Amino acid sequence: MGRSSAFKSGIVALAGKPNVGKSSLLNALLDYKLAIVSDKPQTTRTSIRGVLNRPGLQLIICDTPGLHLPRHALGRAIVSNAETALEASDVVCLVIDGTDRDIDAEDREVVGKILKAARPVILAVNKMDLVKNSDALKRLVSQYNEVCPAVETAYISARTRSNLDTLVDVIARRLDDSSPTYDEDVLTDRPERFLASELIREKVLKLTEEEVPHSVAVEIEEYKSPDEYPERNVLYIRAALLVERPGQKGILLGEKGNRIREIGRLARLDIESMTGHKAFLELWVKVRPKWRQSEDAVRRLGLKE
Ligand SMILES: Nc1nc2c(ncn2[C@@H]2O[C@H](COP(=O)(O)OP(=O)(O)OP(=O)(O)O)[C@@H](O)[C@H]2O)c(=O)[nH]1
Ligand SMILES: [Mg+2]
DSSP states (O other): OOGGGOOEEEEEEEEOSTTSSHHHHHHHHHTSOOSOOOSSSOOOOSOEEEEEEETTEEEEEEEOOOOOOOOSHHHHHHHHHHHHHHHTOSEEEEEEETTOOSOOHHHHHHHHHHHHTOOOEEEEEEOGGGOOOHHHHHHHHHHHHHHSOOSEEEEOBTTTTBTHHHHHHHHHHTSOBOOOSSOTTOOBSSOHHHHHHHHHHHHHHHHOOTHHHHTOEEEEEEEEOTTTOTTOSEEEEEEEEEESSHHHHHHHHOGGGHHHHHHHHHHHHHHHHHHSSEEEEEEEEEEOTTGGGOHHHHHHTTOOO
16 A cells, blocks of 8 residues: 555543543534543543544544542442543543643642553643633643643634544554444444433533532443334333432432433433433342442442453
């Protein structure tokens, strides 16, 4: 093959602290809502790959959970999932929030985990739509470059989609020549029922506050799609929302069951537009004391990769 016709392909891991906009960036790059997003930290718990195809390029973009200092088995699993994804990547895109002020000890530890992967690092400064103070931004970027020298820096906004083509070019330049890994019609490595369970969790994150959203896991108990059961005309999903305490169950249910009904309604609409099927979604709440402290429970829920 001549040089001009070389095909590039590889895996870029989007990594960084919680809440900086990694999942939003994945979705913006794909122009498809694949990963769930919320305004609360530690939304993403497991990695998810999305495939971006451009002429001469297949970029496998891996959204990873936010790196932080974990406090329980779930947190340890989340961080380990991110580290596993970093090790499987060819290039790391360190996503930071451009509105942040000086980096602190925790930020340094997060960067340390990224350095361990020993991959070329591209710094993506996100949320540029909110950045007002350019001196503070310059200081932040130079502090990051001190602890984690980046081969290139891109200033972007996942929300307004600014500079995303530049970011893709910058990443592609760091990839080796290689044939594509996935067929053109593959969007993600995750099955539909996983995506559906995440959409349910996204609505829990949206409609609850403080410790509650973090204490919830979604367990799909039954998933019957017209794709597999042609005699059906609706997608049937029964899912349990696991919480740690009876009080959290009460909060999830809400007055007269109002909250869980709203969670179900919003999730159903998203699941219907994702699958193209009418859906019947049955949700119930189950108390599983201290599940986040239990390595076993975390693993059985598929939260440790
Ligand atoms: N203004 C602005 N907000 C953004 C941008 N990107 C993401 N956000 C917001 O930042 C918040 C966190 O976004 P996520 O994409 O969930 O962040 P994350 O890095 O994946 O977070 P974790 O999964 O917890 O690690 C959400 O409220 C997003 O809407 C951006 O470019 N501009
Ligand atoms: Mg995320």
